[in-house]
Amino acid sequence: xxxxxxxxxxxxxxxxxxxxxxxxxxxxxxxxxxxxxxxxxxxxxxxxxxxxxxxxxxxxxxxxxxxxxxxxxxxxxxxxxxx
Amino acid sequence: xxxxxxxxxxxxxxxxxxxxxxxxxxxxxxxxxxxxxxxxxxxxxxxxxxxxxxxxxxxxxxxxxxxxxxxxxxxxxxxxxxxxxxxxxxxxxxxxxxxxxxxxxxxxxxxxxxxxxxxxxxxxxxxxxxxxxxxxxxxxxxxxxxxxxxxxxxxxxxxxxxxxxxxxxxxxxxxxxxxxxxxxxxxxxxxxxxxxxxxxxxxxxxxxxxxxxxxxxxxxxxxxxxxxxxxxxxxxxxxxxxxxxxxxxxxxxxxxxxxxxxxxxxxxxxxxxxxxxxxxxxxxxxxxxxxxxxxxxxxxxxxxxxxxxxxxxxxxxxxxxxxxxxxxxxxxxxxxxxxxxxxxxxxxxxxxxxxxxxxxxxxxxxxxx
Numbered sequence: 174x175x176x177x178x179x180x181x182x183x184x185x186x187x188x189x190x191x192x193x194x195x196x197x198x199x200x201x202x203x204x205x206x207x208x209x210x211x212x213x214x215x216x217x218x219x220x221x222x223x224x225x226x227x228x229x230x231x232x233x234x235x236x237x238x239x240x241x242x243x244x245x246x247x248x249x250x251x252x253x254x255x256x
Numbered sequence: 257x258x259x260x261x262x263x264x265x266x267x268x269x270x271x272x273x274x275x276x277x278x279x280x281x282x283x284x285x286x287x288x289x290x291x292x293x294x295x296x297x298x299x300x301x302x303x304x305x306x307x308x309x310x311x312x313x314x315x316x317x318x319x320x321x322x323x324x325x326x327x328x329x330x331x332x333x334x335x336x337x338x339x340x341x342x343x344x345x346x347x348x349x350x351x352x353x354x355x356x357x358x359x360x361x362x363x364x365x366x367x368x369x370x371x372x373x374x375x376x377x378x379x380x381x382x383x384x385x386x387x388x389x390x391x392x393x394x395x396x397x398x399x400x401x402x403x404x405x406x407x408x409x410x411x412x413x414x415x416x417x418x419x420x421x422x423x424x425x426x427x428x429x430x431x432x433x434x435x436x437x438x439x440x441x442x443x444x445x446x447x448x449x450x451x452x453x454x455x456x457x458x459x460x461x462x463x464x465x466x467x468x469x470x471x472x473x474x475x476x477x478x479x480x481x482x483x484x485x486x487x488x489x490x491x492x493x494x495x496x497x498x499x500x501x502x503x504x505x506x507x508x509x510x511x512x513x514x515x516x517x518x519x520x521x522x523x524x525x526x527x528x529x530x531x532x533x534x535x536x537x538x539x540x541x542x543x544x545x546x547x548x549x550x551x552x553x554x555x556x557x558x559x560x561x562x563x564x565x566x567x568x569x570x571x572x573x574x575x576x577x578x579x580x581x582x583x584x585x586x587x588x589x590x591x592x593x594x595x596x597x598x599x600x601x602x603x604x605x606x607x608x609x610x611x612x613x614x615x616x617x618x619x620x621x622x623x624x625x
Contacts, residue, residue, distance in 0.1 A: 234482045234485065234486060244581040245579055245580050245581015246579070246580060246581060247445040247446060247524065247577040247578070247579055247580070248577060248578055248579075248580050249575055249576075249577055250523065250566070250575070250576045250577055250578045251567075251570060251575065251576075
């Protein structure tokens with residue numbers, strides 16, 4: 174019996190498909206070939222740069238706010254005060 | 257006198273409206289590249305305001321107000337000054353202002369007046385800075401900030417200014433810094449209140465530095481949102497609004513107080529930027545028509561009787577405000593000194609006694625609960 178196969182009418186087709194995919198994946202070579210060499214290095218560098226740029230952009234746009242004045246206030250400057 | 261107004265947008269129309277009440281001005285001639293706008297302004301403000309019906313050619317006036325979009329002011333001012341016509345420019349472009357400053361000699365030669373940067377900022381900011389500096393014995397620093405935009409042309413200029421480098425005065429030399437940098441939380445008068453402001457290509461510093469020879473630092477900043485800064489290097493993504501909402505300017509002048517010591521004088525003003533620019537430009541025209549400005553090229557901060565100028569703009573609905581508290585503390589001849597010396601045994605004992613009393617009070621409250 175293929176792994177993932179169930180008797181339920183609702184899930185039968187879905188489970189069968191996933192099981193087929195899993196069985197196909199077993200035949201694909203995995204391991205050192207997929208993530209080594211120049212391409213892997215370039216991917217990691219690009220990913221690191223992208224992540225760094227995203228973090229820098231977020232920090233630059235967000236900022237750190239500031240401290241409002243703790244005392245005092247605005248008063249209209251008119252009449253003798255203008256002198 | 258006849259006054260010409262080139263550009264009948266938010267600022268130009270406001271200037272024409274204010275000039276109707278100036279005794280020395282008999283007629284105002286408005287010209288705009290958009291016939292419908294020109295017709296509308298003339299219809300609203302007739303009979304004092306008229307249109308000459310031309311798109312090109314010189315205007316037969318005594319004083320010319322340049323309220324057109326930035327980029328054209330130098331050429332228009334040159335043509336007018338060559339014919340002996342006084343010019344009031346409201347441009348807030350650094351390129352325009354630098355070009356107009358080079359026309360000061362021409363203005364002097366022809367016996368006419370050239371007022372450079374007669375808007376809300378630059379313009380009213382220069383007057384406020386000069387007025388605030390009058391309360392100091394020596395000016396060390398001037399920091400100008402503005403928030404908000406007027407009409408669509410002003411909004412485009414704000415976008416353009418933000419992506420270009422600022423021109424700051426630091427330790428006696430001009431320094432260029434990237435636009436959008438130098439975040440500072442600026443507290444404008446209410447209801448505008450706090451806004452983050454950044455460096456931008458603003459002409460305020462170029463006009464302020466000659467007014468304050470002792471100043472070591474002169475900076476100008478403009479408020480911007482995150483979206484403004486994110487999109488500042490792109491073309492404007494949305495059509496600008498017809499006229500901006502409320503805006504504000506704030507000027508902080510630091511230096512040596514007349515009473516000794518150092519302090520800051522902070523002043524500001526709140527108005528829709530187009531309204532503020534119109535009131536300032538109209539007051540400048542009134543000053544020129546009343547012969548209160550000598551022939552030559554001037555920023556508004558270089559005029560005499562700055563208090564009178566502020567009073568005149570107040571009469572036109574744009575009041576100036578003073579930040580009290582900080583200024584008063586600075587003006588105090590005997591400011592509070594924080595004692596940073598090593599505490600003595602007596603002071604430690606007093607401190608412990610206060611702590612014991614606080615603890616006893618807290619314990620009593622807890623018991624009563």
